[in-house]
Amino acid sequence: MRSRITAAPYLLWAVLFIVIPLVLVAVFAFTNTGGGFTLENFKNSADYAPVIFNSIWLSMIATAICLVIAYPLAYVISRRSAGSQRTMIMLIMLPMWMNFLLRTYAWMTLLENNGLINKLLGFLGLGPFEMINTQGAVVLGMVYNYLPFMILPLYSVMVKIENSLVEAASDLGCSASDTMKHVLLPLSMPGVTTGIIMVFVPSVSTFVISRMLGGGSFMLIGDLIEMQFLGNAYNPNLGAAISMVLMFIILICMALTNLFKDPEEKEGLLL
Amino acid sequence: MQNNNTLISLRNISVEFDGQKVLDRISLDISDKEFVTLLGPSGCGKTTTLRIIGGFVDPTEGDIFFDGKKINGLPPHKRQVNTVFQRYALFPHLNVYENVEFGLKINKIPEEERRKRVKEMLALVNLRGFELRRVGNLSGGQQQRVAIARALVNHPRVLLLDEPLGALDLKLRKEMQIELKRIQKQLEITFLYVTHDQEEALTMSDRVVVMRDGEILQIGSPTDIYNEPVNAYVADFIGESNIIDGIMREDYFVEFAGKMLPCTDSGFGKNMPVDVVIRPEDWEISEDGKGQFNGVVESTIFKGVHFENIVDAGNIKFMVHTTQEHQPGSRIGLSIIPDYIHIMHKMGKDETLELGALAADSLLTDEEEAASEEE
Ligand SMILES: Nc1ncnc2c1ncn2[C@@H]1O[C@H](COP(=O)(O)OP(=O)(O)OP(=O)(O)O)[C@@H](O)[C@H]1O
Ligand SMILES: [Mg+2]
Numbered sequence: 001m002r003s004r005i006t007a008a009p010y011l012l013w014a015v016l017f018i019v020i021p022l023v024l025v026a027v028f029a030f031t032n033t034g035g036g037f038t039l040e041n042f043k044n045s046a047d048y049a050p051v052i053f054n055s056i057w058l059s060m061i062a063t064a065i066c067l068v069i070a071y072p073l074a075y076v077i078s079r080r081s082a083g084s085q086r087t088m089i090m091l092i093m094l095p096m097w098m099n100f101l102l103r104t105y106a107w108m109t110l111l112e113n114n115g116l117i118n119k120l121l122g123f124l125g126l127g128p129f130e131m132i133n134t135q136g137a138v139v140l141g142m143v144y145n146y147l148p149f150m151i152l153p154l155y156s157v158m159v160k161i162e163n164s165l166v167e168a169a170s171d172l173g174c175s176a177s178d179t180m181k182h183v184l185l186p187l188s189m190p191g192v193t194t195g196i197i198m199v200f201v202p203s204v205s206t207f208v209i210s211r212m213l214g215g216g217s218f219m220l221i222g223d224l225i226e227m228q229f230l231g232n233a234y235n236p237n238l239g240a241a242i243s244m245v246l247m248f249i250i251l252i253c254m255a256l257t258n259l260f261k262d263p264e265e266k267e268g269l270l271l
Numbered sequence: 272m273q274n275n276n277t278l279i280s281l282r283n284i285s286v287e288f289d290g291q292k293v294l295d296r297i298s299l300d301i302s303d304k305e306f307v308t309l310l311g312p313s314g315c316g317k318t319t320t321l322r323i324i325g326g327f328v329d330p331t332e333g334d335i336f337f338d339g340k341k342i343n344g345l346p347p348h349k350r351q352v353n354t355v356f357q358r359y360a361l362f363p364h365l366n367v368y369e370n371v372e373f374g375l376k377i378n379k380i381p382e383e384e385r386r387k388r389v390k391e392m393l394a395l396v397n398l399r400g401f402e403l404r405r406v407g408n409l410s411g412g413q414q415q416r417v418a419i420a421r422a423l424v425n426h427p428r429v430l431l432l433d434e435p436l437g438a439l440d441l442k443l444r445k446e447m448q449i450e451l452k453r454i455q456k457q458l459e460i461t462f463l464y465v466t467h468d469q470e471e472a473l474t475m476s477d478r479v480v481v482m483r484d485g486e487i488l489q490i491g492s493p494t495d496i497y498n499e500p501v502n503a504y505v506a507d508f509i510g511e512s513n514i515i516d517g518i519m520r521e522d523y524f525v526e527f528a529g530k531m532l533p534c535t536d537s538g539f540g541k542n543m544p545v546d547v548v549i550r551p552e553d554w555e556i557s558e559d560g561k562g563q564f565n566g567v568v569e570s571t572i573f574k575g576v577h578f579e580n581i582v583d584a585g586n587i588k589f590m591v592h593t594t595q596e597h598q599p600g601s602r603i604g605l606s607i608i609p610d611y612i613h614i615m616h617k618m619g620k621d622e623t624l625e626l627g628a629l630a631a632d633s634l635l636t637d638e639e640e641a642a643s644e645e646e
Contacts, residue, residue: 164360167327170347171354172374172425178348182377186364 028240041241055220059203062142066150074154133215141209149198157191193257278303284333295485308464308472311482317465321431353422357433361406368402374425392420411438429461503546517547528587536614546615552592553611562604568597
C-alpha cells in the first residue's frame with residue numbers, strides 16, 4: 001500500500017507526459033482532417049519509404065562509427081587511475097555543455113566550401129573539397145553530437161571490469177584478441193547495447209543535423225515529421241503516422257539489441 | 272646453485288613501484304616438480320614475486336629464466352604457468368563449469384576431454400553439483416576452490432598459488448592441503464605457493480623461502496628453517512620463540528639470563544653478544560629447584576593440544592609449552608638441553624620487536640658490525 005502512495009507522483013507524471021501524448025499521437029495517426037477513422041495516413045507514409053530507409057542507413061553508419069571510436073577509448077579510460085579517469089570523462093562531456101545548435105553551426109563554418117578546413121587544405125595546395133551538404137557531413141554531425149552517449153555507458157560498464165579478470169584470461173592462455181572476445185566483450189555487452197540505443201535513437205529522429213549539415217538536400221525522417229507539423233506541408237495526421245512508424249522501428253531495434261543480452265544484465269538498459 | 276633440474280630461476284630481481292623498492296635483488300632457483308613456499312608477513316613482496324613469474328610484472332632489474340630460457344617480457348599467455356589469484360578473479364559472466372573449462376577451451380582441447388577433465392577437477396575440489404551455479408553467488412571458500420580448479424585443470428608445468436586456502440575454515444583447509452599436495456605429486460607439477468601461515472608452509476613444502484621487506488632471509492627445507500633459523504626474526508616468524516640476549520663466552524658455552532650453559536654452536540668468537548632462541552616446546556619441566564631455571568607460573572592459556580605458560584624466572588620471563596596444566600602461582604623448574612639452544616647473530620633490538628617494520632638493510636649492517644667486532 002505504502003509503495004503505491006509513494007509511487008503516485010511518478011504515475012501521475014507518466015500519465016501526463018508519456019501516456020497522454022502517445023494516445024494523442026495515435027489518435028492523430030488514425031484519423032483524417034475531418035476526424036474520422038482512417039488508415040490512409042499509414043498508406044501515405046509508405047511513399048516516404050526511401051527517406052525512412054535513408055535515415056536508418058545513415059544512423060546505423062553513425063552508430064557503428066561511434067561504437068568503433070568509443071569502445072577502445074572507453075576501455076583505455078577505464079584502465080587509467082581514478083583521477084585521470086575523472087578528467088577524461090569531464091573532457092568528453094565538455095562539448096555537451098555547449099548548445100546543440102551552436103555546435104552544429106560550428107561544423108557548418110568548418111566544412112563550408114570556403115570554410116576553415118578547405119582554407120587550410122588550400123595552403124597545402126589541395127582542394128577545395130565539397131564537404132558541406134553531403135551525407136558524410138550529416139553522419140559526421142551525428143557522430144560528433146552523439147559520441148558521448150556511446151562512450152559513457154561503455155565506460156560505466158568497463159570500470160566495473162577488474163583488471164585481474166584480464167590478467168586471469170591471459171594467464172589461462174588468451175591472447176589480446178581472445179581476451180577481447182571471451183572476457184571484455186561479453187562483460188561490456190550491456191554497455192554496448194545501451195550505447196547503440198542512445199546513439200541510434202536520436203540519430204534516426206534528428207532534423208537539425210540534416211538541415212544544417214545536409215543543406216536540406218536530402219530529407220531524414222525527422223525533417224519529414226517536422227515539415228508535417230511546422231512546415232509548409234502542414235499535415236499533422238501524416239506526421240503522427242510517420243512518428244508511429246519511427247517509434248515502431250526504434251522498438252524493433254531495441255528488441256534486437258536486447259536479444260544479445262544476458263537475462264541477468266538487462267538492467268544495463270537503464271543506465 | 273643451478274643444476275639441470277632447475278625449472279625457474281630468478282636472478283637478482285628488483286622491482287620498483289613509483290620509486291619504491293618492493294623486491295630487492297632476490298635470487299631463487301626452483302627445481303622441476305618441487306613444492307616451494309614463499310612465507311612472509313603482509314606486504315613483503317610475495318604476490319609481486321609470483322606476478323613476475325606469471326608475467327604480469329616486469330622486473331626493474333634482473334633476469335628470469337624458465338627451462339634455461341630467458342623469459343623477461345614474455346606475455347603471460349605464452350608462459351607454461353597458471354595462477355590461482357589471491358582474489359580469485361573468476362569470470363562473473365560464466366558459471367562454475369564454464370570458468371573451469373575456460374583454459375581448456377582457449378587451448379582448443381576437444382569437447383569430450385574437456386568435459387572429463389572439468390568433471391574430475393570439480394570432484395577433486397568438492398564442488399560436484401555446483402556446475403551451473405553463477406560464481407557471484409558462491410561463498411568465498413567455494414570461489415577459492417573454483418579458482419584452484421580453473422588453474423589446475425590445465426595441467427601447467429608450474430602452478431602459482433597465492434594464498435589459495437586463505438578463505439577456508441580450518442578443517443577444509445587441512446583437507447585441501449593434503450589434496451593439493453597429493454595432486455602436486457600425482458601430476459608432477461611444480462608448485463610455487465604463497466602463504467603467511469607458517470604451519471601450512473612447514474607441512475606442505477619441499478623448501479620454504481622466508482621473505483621480509485622484499486628480501487629473502489632464508490631458503491631451506493622445513494626442518495632446516497625450523498631448527499636452524501638464520502636469525503631471530505626467522506625463528507620468531509616460523510614459530511613462537513623465546514628470544515633472549517646472550518653472550519657467547521667461548522665456543523660451546525653461552526651465557527644468558529645470568530646462567531652459563533653448554534650449547535652446540537661455535538665460531539662466534541669470545542664474548543660475542545648474540546641472540547639466544549629457545550622454542551617454548553623445547554623446555555624440560557621439573558620440580559621447583561631442580562631446573563637450570565626456577566620460577567613462578569605467571570599465566571597459563573589452554574591452546575588445544577598444549578598449555579602456553581609464561582614463567583617468571585626472576586630476572587627474565589620465558590614462554591613454555593606444557594602438556595600438563597600448571598596452576599598460575601605454582602613454582603616449576605625449567606631446563607634445556609644443548610641441542611635446543613639456538614645461537615644467532617645479533618639483530619637490532621627494535622627489529623625483533625617490530626617485525627619487518629624496519630629496513631632490511633639494518634640486518635646486514637648489524638651483521639657487518641658484528642663481524643668487525645669479532646676481530
Ligand atoms: N601495482 C602496484 N603499485 C604500487 N605498489 C604496489 C603494487 N603492487 C604491490 N605494491 C606494493 O608492493 C609491496 C609488496 O606487495 P605484495 O602484494 O607483493 O605483498 P604480499 O607479500 O603479497 O602481501 P600480502 O600477504 O598482504 O598479500 C606492498 O607494499 C604493496 O603496497
Ligand atoms: Mg599477496
